[in-house]
Amino acid sequence: MATTPKIVGLNRKQVAWRIAQEIPEGSYVNLGIGSPEMVANYIPDDREIFFHSENGILGMGPAPEPGQEDGNLINAGKKPVTLLPGGSYFNHTDSFAMIRGGHIDICVLGAYQVAENGDLANWATLDTTKPPGVGGAMDLAIGAKKIYIMMDHLTKDGHPKLMRNCTYPHTGQGVVKTIFTDLAVIDVINKKFIVRELARGLSLEDLQSKTDAPLSLVNNWLTISPPELN
Amino acid sequence: MATTPKIVGLNRKQVAWRIAQEIPEGSYVNLGIGSPEMVANYIPDDREIFFHSENGILGMGPAPEPGQEDGNLINAGKKPVTLLPGGSYFNHTDSFAMIRGGHIDICVLGAYQVAENGDLANWATLDTTKPPGVGGAMDLAIGAKKIYIMMDHLTKDGHPKLMRNCTYPHTGQGVVKTIFTDLAVIDVINKKFIVRELARGLSLEDLQSKTDAPLSLVNNWLTISPPELN
Amino acid sequence: MINKEVQNITAAVSYIDDGAVILSGGFGDAGAPISLLEALTKTDVKNLTIVSNNAGEGNYGLAALMKSGKVAKIICSYPISAGSIIFQNLYNNNKILLDVVPQGTLSERMRAAGAGIGAFFTPTSAGTKLGEGKETRIIEGIEHVLEYPLKGDIALILAKKADRLGNIIYDKSARNFSPIMAMAATTTIVQVEELVEVGEMDPELIITPGIFIDYIFVHNK
Amino acid sequence: MINKEVQNITAAVSYIDDGAVILSGGFGDAGAPISLLEALTKTDVKNLTIVSNNAGEGNYGLAALMKSGKVAKIICSYPISAGSIIFQNLYNNNKILLDVVPQGTLSERMRAAGAGIGAFFTPTSAGTKLGEGKETRIIEGIEHVLEYPLKGDIALILAKKADRLGNIIYDKSARNFSPIMAMAATTTIVQVEELVEVGEMDPELIITPGIFIDYIFVHNK
Numbered sequence: 001m002a003t004t005p006k007i008v009g010l011n012r013k014q015v016a017w018r019i020a021q022e023i024p025e026g027s028y029v030n031l032g033i034g035s036p037e038m039v040a041n042y043i044p045d046d047r048e049i050f051f052h053s054e055n056g057i058l059g060m061g062p063a064p065e066p067g068q069e070d071g072n073l074i075n076a077g078k079k080p081v082t083l084l085p086g087g088s089y090f091n092h093t094d095s096f097a098m099i100r101g102g103h104i105d106i107c108v109l110g111a112y113q114v115a116e117n118g119d120l121a122n123w124a125t126l127d128t129t130k131p132p133g134v135g136g137a138m139d140l141a142i143g144a145k146k147i148y149i150m151m152d153h154l155t156k157d158g159h160p161k162l163m164r165n166c167t168y169p170h171t172g173q174g175v176v177k178t179i180f181t182d183l184a185v186i187d188v189i190n191k192k193f194i195v196r197e198l199a200r201g202l203s204l205e206d207l208q209s210k211t212d213a214p215l216s217l218v219n220n221w222l223t224i225s226p227p228e229l230n
Numbered sequence: 231m232a233t234t235p236k237i238v239g240l241n242r243k244q245v246a247w248r249i250a251q252e253i254p255e256g257s258y259v260n261l262g263i264g265s266p267e268m269v270a271n272y273i274p275d276d277r278e279i280f281f282h283s284e285n286g287i288l289g290m291g292p293a294p295e296p297g298q299e300d301g302n303l304i305n306a307g308k309k310p311v312t313l314l315p316g317g318s319y320f321n322h323t324d325s326f327a328m329i330r331g332g333h334i335d336i337c338v339l340g341a342y343q344v345a346e347n348g349d350l351a352n353w354a355t356l357d358t359t360k361p362p363g364v365g366g367a368m369d370l371a372i373g374a375k376k377i378y379i380m381m382d383h384l385t386k387d388g389h390p391k392l393m394r395n396c397t398y399p400h401t402g403q404g405v406v407k408t409i410f411t412d413l414a415v416i417d418v419i420n421k422k423f424i425v426r427e428l429a430r431g432l433s434l435e436d437l438q439s440k441t442d443a444p445l446s447l448v449n450n451w452l453t454i455s456p457p458e459l460n
Numbered sequence: 461m462i463n464k465e466v467q468n469i470t471a472a473v474s475y476i477d478d479g480a481v482i483l484s485g486g487f488g489d490a491g492a493p494i495s496l497l498e499a500l501t502k503t504d505v506k507n508l509t510i511v512s513n514n515a516g517e518g519n520y521g522l523a524a525l526m527k528s529g530k531v532a533k534i535i536c537s538y539p540i541s542a543g544s545i546i547f548q549n550l551y552n553n554n555k556i557l558l559d560v561v562p563q564g565t566l567s568e569r570m571r572a573a574g575a576g577i578g579a580f581f582t583p584t585s586a587g588t589k590l591g592e593g594k595e596t597r598i599i600e601g602i603e604h605v606l607e608y609p610l611k612g613d614i615a616l617i618l619a620k621k622a623d624r625l626g627n628i629i630y631d632k633s634a635r636n637f638s639p640i641m642a643m644a645a646t647t648t649i650v651q652v653e654e655l656v657e658v659g660e661m662d663p664e665l666i667i668t669p670g671i672f673i674d675y676i677f678v679h680n681k
Numbered sequence: 682m683i684n685k686e687v688q689n690i691t692a693a694v695s696y697i698d699d700g701a702v703i704l705s706g707g708f709g710d711a712g713a714p715i716s717l718l719e720a721l722t723k724t725d726v727k728n729l730t731i732v733s734n735n736a737g738e739g740n741y742g743l744a745a746l747m748k749s750g751k752v753a754k755i756i757c758s759y760p761i762s763a764g765s766i767i768f769q770n771l772y773n774n775n776k777i778l779l780d781v782v783p784q785g786t787l788s789e790r791m792r793a794a795g796a797g798i799g800a801f802f803t804p805t806s807a808g809t810k811l812g813e814g815k816e817t818r819i820i821e822g823i824e825h826v827l828e829y830p831l832k833g834d835i836a837l838i839l840a841k842k843a844d845r846l847g848n849i850i851y852d853k854s855a856r857n858f859s860p861i862m863a864m865a866a867t868t869t870i871v872q873v874e875e876l877v878e879v880g881e882m883d884p885e886l887i888i889t890p891g892i893f894i895d896y897i898f899v900h901n902k
C-alpha cells in the first residue's frame with residue numbers, strides 16, 4: 001500500500017483547484033512558473049479569466065495539441081502555449097509596465113518562505129555556489145494587486161515555511177496577501193497570519209506546530225473541501 | 231514697382247531651400263510648426279528623407295489633394311498630411327522617446343532668439359498677459375541630434391535675434407547647431423557664432439551690424455546661391 | 461461573460477466624480493472623445509482637473525466642458541491654439557488654473573503612472589522656466605529635472621474599434637496619447653466607432669489590450 | 682535609395698567591435714538571433730558584454746558565443762535555466778562575470794536608454810539583495826531604488842519581416858525584448874525571415890519603425 005505522511009492534506013492539484021475558486025470573473029492573472037501554472041486547469045467553466053505571461057502575452061490559453069507547438073508562442077516557463085480569441089501580444093517593457101503599474105489583479109507564485117509581515121522569499125536560496133537568477137519574480141511581487149502564494153506548508157525536510165522572518169533572501173517586502181498550502185488558507189492581515197480555512201480534520205494546534213510564526217483562526221473558519229483530483 | 235528693403239537677402243522659400251540642401255539622404259527629420267514645414271518642399275528628388283511628426287507619424291508625406299483630407303492624419307501643426315509608403319504610426323510616448331532618445335537626426339525650428347552659446351528661445355515672449363504654451367519645443371530642442379534654426383536675421387522691428395545672451399525665456403541650453411537666416415548660414419561652434427555662408431553682396435561687417443553677438447567668418451566661406459523661388 | 465460595453469452615453473460618464481482628474485485623449489481634434497466630453501458637460505460633476513495636450517477649440521468637446529464651468533484646472537502642453545478662445549477667456553478672467561508641461565514630459569509622466577515608475581530624470585526643461593523649482597541632477601554631464609507620475613482617476617479616449625473585452629485599435633495619428641492615458645488612469649472609458657467580435661482583431665495589431673479598458677461606449681450605434 | 686539590407690551574414694556582424702556591449706534579443710529561444718550570434722562566434726572580436734534575458738541554452742546561439750570565450754560579462758535576469766550548461770560552467774570557473782537584474786528593470790533600463798531618460802525610481806528590488814548599494818527614496822510611502830539606463834553599442838534581434846527601410850514586424854511572443862533593444866542600441870542589426878516591399882506592411886502594424894534599425898540580414902535567402 002502506497003503511503004503518504006500527510007493524511008489530511010490537499011494534493012498539489014487540489015491546492016491549484018482551491019486557488020482557482022478564489023479568482024473572480026474578469027480577472028487579469030499571472031501564474032508563476034511551475035506549480036502555479038496548474039491553477040489554470042481548475043478555473044470554473046463559466047468564468048472568463050485572462051492569463052498574462054510576462055514575455056508579452058495577454059489571453060494565454062492552454063498547451064497546444066501535440067504537433068501544434070509553436071516556438072514563438074511560449075509562456076514564461078518557455079513551454080508552448082496557445083492564444084485565446086481576444087488575446088494580444090506586446091513587448092517586454094509594456095508587459096512589465098502592466099505588472100509594475102498594478103494592472104495585474106492576481107499573481108500566483110511559489111515560495112521558499114513567507115513571513116508574517118508579508119515578506120516573500122522565492123528567488124534565491126542560501127546556496128551561494130550556484131549563480132543567482134531572479135527572472136520576473138521581484139517585479140511580480142511588488143506589482144500585482146494581490147499576491148497569492150501556492151506552496152507546501154513544510155519543506156521536504158519538514159521545516160516550516162511560514163516564518164516570523166524570512167531567512168532566505170527577500171523577493172519583496174510586505175507583498176503577500178494570501179497563502180494557499182496543502183494544509184490551510186492563510187491571509188496576511190496587519191502583519192499577522194490569519195487562518196481562514198483548514199484541511200479536513202486538521203486543528204489550529206496541528207497547523208501551529210508546523211508553522212514558525214504565530215497563527216490566529218478566524219471565527220467563521222471553513223474546512224477546505226476540494227474535489228478528488230489525482 | 232514693389233520694393234523690398236533687404237535687397238541681398240533670401241526669401242523664406244529660399245531659406246527653406248538652403249536648409250533642404252543640408253539634409254543628407256536617409257535622415258530622420260522633424261520640421262517645426264510654421265515656416266520650417268516649407269523645408270519639405272525643397273528636398274532634392276533623388277534623396278530619400280523620413281519626416282517625423284511628434285503626434286506619432288514617421289514617413290509623413292505632403293498635404294493631401296483637396297477633398298482627400300483625413301482628420302485623423304494630421305501633422306504637429308494640426309494640418310492634414312499624408313503617409314508615404316513605409317510610414318508608420320505610434321503613440322505619443324513612443325514618439326517622444328524617439329525625440330528625447332536622440333533618434334531624430336535633424337530638427338528644424340523657428341526661433342525668437344539664439345545665443346552664441348547655442349541657447350535657444352522659441353517658446354515664450356516677455357508678454358506675460360497671454361497664457362504660456364510650449365508644445366513639444368523643449369523636447370525637440372534637447373533631443374534631436376542636430377538643431378537647425380530657420381529664422382529672419384532681424385525681428386520685424388529691426389532688432390537682432392542672434393544674441394550674446396537670450397533675453398527671452400530659454401527653450402533649451404546650448405542646443406543649436408546651425409542657424410539659417412535670410413542673410414547667412416551660421417554655425418555655433420565652441421560657444422561662438424561662425425559664419426560659413428553669406429547672402430550675395432553681403433559683407434561680414436553688414437551682417438555684424440545686424441547681430442548682437444560677435445561673428446567670425448570662416449576662410450572658405452561661400453555665397454548662398456539659391457534658385458529663384460517666388 | 462465579460463462585456464465592457466455600456467448601454468448609453470449617460471451611463472458611460474456616470475463613473476466620473478467631483479474633483480476627478482481626467483486624462484482626455486487627442487491631439488487637437490484627432491483622437492478627442494468629443495461625445496464623452498459633451499455628455500460630461502450635462503452632468504452635475506464639478507471641480508474637474510483635465511489633462512490633455514491642448515485646451516479645446518471652438519465651442520465643442522473640451523471647450524464646451526470648460527465653458528460649463530466644471531473645469532477648475534487644466535494640465536497641458538499647448539493651450540494657445542488659435543481656436544482655444546473659451547480657455548483663453550477663462551484664463552484671462554482667472555476662472556481656470558493652468559499648468560503647462562512640455563509635451564514629451566506630459567506623455568512620459570502619464571506613462572510613468574501607468575508603468576509603476578516612481579519618478580524619472582529627464583533633460584527636457586532643465587534650465588528653463590518650466591524646470592524652475594524642480595529637483596535637478598547632472599547625469600552624464602547633462603542637467604536633468606526630476607518628474608513625477610501623472611495619474612488620472614478617469615481616462616476618456618477615442619478609438620476606432622473595440623471588442624467586448626476592451627481590446628482596441630486606433631486610426632492613424634488619432635492614436636496619439638490614448639494608449640498611454642488608458643494605462644495611466646484608474647478607470648478608462650473609450651468612445652469607439654465600432655464594436656467587433658472577440659477574435660476579429662489581429663492579436664499582433666491590438667494596440668491597447670483590454671486590461672487597460674473598463675467601459676466602452678459605441679458612438680455610431 | 683536607402684537599402685539597409687546587408688548582403689551576407691559576415692557583413693552583418695562586421696559592425697561589432699572588441700569590448701562592445703551587445704543587447705541580444707529573445708526570451709529563451711523565442712526571438713533569439715541565433716544565426717547572428719553564431720556568425721559573431723566566427724569573428725575575432727573579444728571582451729564582449731552581453732545583455733539578454735537568459736544565458737543561452739545547449740551549444741548553439743548565445744551559448745556557442747559564450748563557449749568561444751568572447752563574452753567577458755553577461756547582464757541578464759535568469760541565467761539558471763536547466764539548459765544553460767555552458768554559462769554555468771564558465772561561471773563556476775570564474776571565466777565570466779554575471780550581473781543579475783530583475784526582468785522588468787532590465788527591460789525598463791533599456792527603454793530609458795532608448796527614450797533619453799536619465800534615471801528612474803522603481804519599487805522593484807527595493808529591500809532585496811539586488812537593490813543593495815543603490816540609491817533609494819520613499820515615494821508615496823513606497824521604497825524605490827534608482828536605476829540608470831542600459832545602453833548598447835549593438836543590438837542583435839530577430840524579426841519576422843522587414844522592408845528595406847528597416848520597418849519590422851515580429852511573430853507572436855517572439856517580439857519580447859526586441860523592440861526595446863532596437864531603441865536602446867547605437868546600431869541595431871536585425872535577422873529576418875523575409876524582406877518585403879516598402880508599403881506592403883500595414884502602417885498600423887509596424888512595431889519597430891525603420892528609425893531604430895541600421896542593418897537587415899535576411900536569413901532564409
